[in-house]
Amino acid sequence: GLVGYRSVFSSDTRGTGFMHRAFLKYEKHRGLLGNVRKGVLVSMGFGSITAHALMSLEPRGILFVPPGTETYDGMIIGEHSRDTDLDVNPVRAKELSNVRAAGKDENVKLTPPRLMTLEEAIGYVASDELIEVTPKAIRLRKRYLDVNKRKTMSKRPKE
Numbered sequence: 001g002l003v004g005y006r007s008v009f010s011s012d013t014r015g016t017g018f019m020h021r022a023f024l025k026y027e028k029h030r031g032l033l034g035n036v037r038k039g040v041l042v043s044m045g046f047g048s049i050t051a052h053a054l055m056s057l058e059p060r061g062i063l064f065v066p067p068g069t070e071t072y073d074g075m076i077i078g079e080h081s082r083d084t085d086l087d088v089n090p091v092r093a094k095e096l097s098n099v100r101a102a103g104k105d106e107n108v109k110l111t112p113p114r115l116m117t118l119e120e121a122i123g124y125v126a127s128d129e130l131i132e133v134t135p136k137a138i139r140l141r142k143r144y145l146d147v148n149k150r151k152t153m154s155k156r157p158k159e
Contacts, residue, residue, distance in 0.1 A: 037126070038061075038082060039079070042088065043076075044073055049069045049077070053093075056092075062079045062114050064140070065113055066112075072145070073147070118138055
């Protein structure tokens with residue numbers, strides 16, 4: 001039940017806490033630990049993530065990816081601040097025009113993304129999500145990449 005808890009503990013104690021664990025024995029499954037996690041931000045665009053798009057998504061939650069990362073439909077790019085999943089477009093580019101106005105351009109300042117280790121990702125994923133592990137990255141994604149397929153599968157009764 002402590003898989004993925006180390007990072008939560010470190011955040012809660014601001015790095016000053018000390019945790020030791022030791023394996024005692026296997027026991028019967030005692031049920032779910034409870035849902036302590038919120039919803040996720042799911043990409044619905046294909047291409048390179050832009051800083052302009054992440055700037056508008058940052059108030060909606062914690063981001064997992066930096067600008068310039070390649071994304072695809074169904075890839076999880078962040079944690080939503082609410083309990084529901086939200087489909088977002090992180091590849092939206094800034095609209096360029098010939099009209100110039102003073103003060104119109106703003107500097108993009110993003111908080112650093114929350115990069116997950118494999119242990120954190122295992123503790124984070126929900127039953128409808130998967131972890132992709134490659135030599136260069138650890139990514140989270142939805143089991144069903146298509147938005148419509150996800151919605152129909154979420155309405156289907158559990159067996």
